[in-house]
Amino acid sequence: MATALAKDRGAKQEVKLIDFVWEAKSADGKAKQKGEMTAASANVVKASLRRAGLTPLVVRKAPKPLFGGEGIKEANLVVMVRQLATMINAGVPMVQCFELLISATSQPGMRKMLKGILRHLNEGESLSQSLAHYPKYFDRLFISLVAAGEQGGILDVILLRLADYREKTLALVKKVKSAMFYPAAIIAVMIVVVVILMIFVIPVFAKLFSSFGATLPLLTQVVINISNWMRGHWYIVVLTPIAAVAAFRYAYRRNDRFKTVVDRYALKIPVLGDILLKGAVARFMRTLSTMQSAGVPILDALDTLSRVSGNNIIERNVLEARAEVAAGGRISTKLREGGIFPLMATQMLAIGEETGAVEVMAGKVADFFENEVNEAVNRLSTLMEPMIMVILGIVVGTLVVAMYMPIFKMGAVVTHGG
Numbered sequence: 001m002a003t004a005l006a007k008d009r010g011a012k013q014e015v016k017l018i019d020f021v022w023e024a025k026s027a028d029g030k031a032k033q034k035g036e037m038t039a040a041s042a043n044v045v046k047a048s049l050r051r052a053g054l055t056p057l058v059v060r061k062a063p064k065p066l067f068g069g070e071g072i073k074e075a076n077l078v079v080m081v082r083q084l085a086t087m088i089n090a091g092v093p094m095v096q097c098f099e100l101l102i103s104a105t106s107q108p109g110m111r112k113m114l115k116g117i118l119r120h121l122n123e124g125e126s127l128s129q130s131l132a133h134y135p136k137y138f139d140r141l142f143i144s145l146v147a148a149g150e151q152g153g154i155l156d157v158i159l160l161r162l163a164d165y166r167e168k169t170l171a172l173v174k175k176v177k178s179a180m181f182y183p184a185a186i187i188a189v190m191i192v193v194v195v196i197l198m199i200f201v202i203p204v205f206a207k208l209f210s211s212f213g214a215t216l217p218l219l220t221q222v223v224i225n226i227s228n229w230m231r232g233h234w235y236i237v238v239l240t241p242i243a244a245v246a247a248f249r250y251a252y253r254r255n256d257r258f259k260t261v262v263d264r265y266a267l268k269i270p271v272l273g274d275i276l277l278k279g280a281v282a283r284f285m286r287t288l289s290t291m292q293s294a295g296v297p298i299l300d301a302l303d304t305l306s307r308v309s310g311n312n313i314i315e316r317n318v319l320e321a322r323a324e325v326a327a328g329g330r331i332s333t334k335l336r337e338g339g340i341f342p343l344m345a346t347q348m349l350a351i352g353e354e355t356g357a358v359e360v361m362a363g364k365v366a367d368f369f370e371n372e373v374n375e376a377v378n379r380l381s382t383l384m385e386p387m388i389m390v391i392l393g394i395v396v397g398t399l400v401v402a403m404y405m406p407i408f409k410m411g412a413v414v415t416h417g418g
Contacts, residue, residue, distance in 0.1 A: 085159035
């Protein structure tokens with residue numbers, strides 16, 4: 001089954017788009033024009049230029065910005081979507097909407113993207129088709145809902161719902177990330193402190209003790225031996241964590257079996273696993289509510305929903321629910337049988353299916369679990385602080401005691417001799 005899922009995921013991957021810069025001659029061959037275009041290949045750019053009556057001269061990949069200067073923040077996208085919805089509701093033509101958005105933004109990355117969307121609109125594409133050229137910022141869910149809004153004549157309403165959805169999703173993701181970042185940051189600081197002590201401080205004490213010529217306590221000798229090894233193999237100490245993190249990230253992204261194992265155990269981590277699960281459930285329910293409110297067919301919705309959790313175990317459970325719905329069953333049945341989704345979530349969803357109010361019930365469940373995540377993150381922070389301080393105190397305290405034990409011993413000998 002894992003192989004089938006991997007194949008299905010690979011078959012549905014988006015075409016990778018590349019930014020190009022181009023130079024071309026006008027139809028009369030006299031004037032030269034320059035511009036930028038996002039496309040799958042240079043040949044696509046050349047074909048688009050010829051259709052526009054231009055003769056391509058140079059087409060090359062656009063240089064990458066230094067320090068990620070052209071990145072677009074999710075918060076800026078949400079503001080852009082809200083502004084677009086307001087202008088559409090006011091009856092402003094689509095092309096003029098983007099001209100106004102371009103004039104109102106000073107961020108280079110945002111201006112570049114908006115100009116690209118405007119160019120596609122001028123070429124006769126719909127808004128959903130134009131946005132689809134930028135999958136990094138507008139995923140399949142966003143595109144499908146915008147297309148539904150265009151077809152139903154409620155584009156402004158859909159855009160406002162999408163803005164609300166992305167705002168709440170962004171807030172939830174930040175909460176989950178902060179829950180994971182806090183202990184990781186403290187542990188990283190602790191490791192750095194210990195490494196600095198072992199490489200730079202302990203050797204000073206070791207030189208002092210060697211001048212005495214006395215036999216050192218076992219704990220002191222062990223610490224000094226470790227320090228000597230770390231100084232002699234510092235490259236292993238520095239490179240091993242970096243290589244381990246890089247290897248883990250590579251395997252997690254490329255190996256579906258490894259990702260499945262990691263995702264399974266991630267949900268079982270005390271406290272943190274509960275936060276990850278509740279965050280995934282909240283995203284699932286929020287997305288389901290948004291798609292149902294837009295009138296997206298349930299099978300299409302579940303296909304998209306399987307990708308929003310970011311967890312292979314939950315994704316498989318959702319795909320099983322999709323198969324159940326395709327066979328005439330209910331979403332809540334397979335989600336409950338999977339034993340992953342909390343019972344309260346599946347019960348509320350079942351009530352929504354029975355009463356025809358899936359959109360409302362899914363929204364309420366999303367609100368509930370978003371609040372649960374907020375409280376869990378606060379509890380985690382409160383719980384981790386004393387635990388990490390105790391661990392840090394034990395580690396550093398052990399090193400300090402190990403270094404002062406010979407001094408205490410010599411002091412006792414001097415006192416006794418006196």
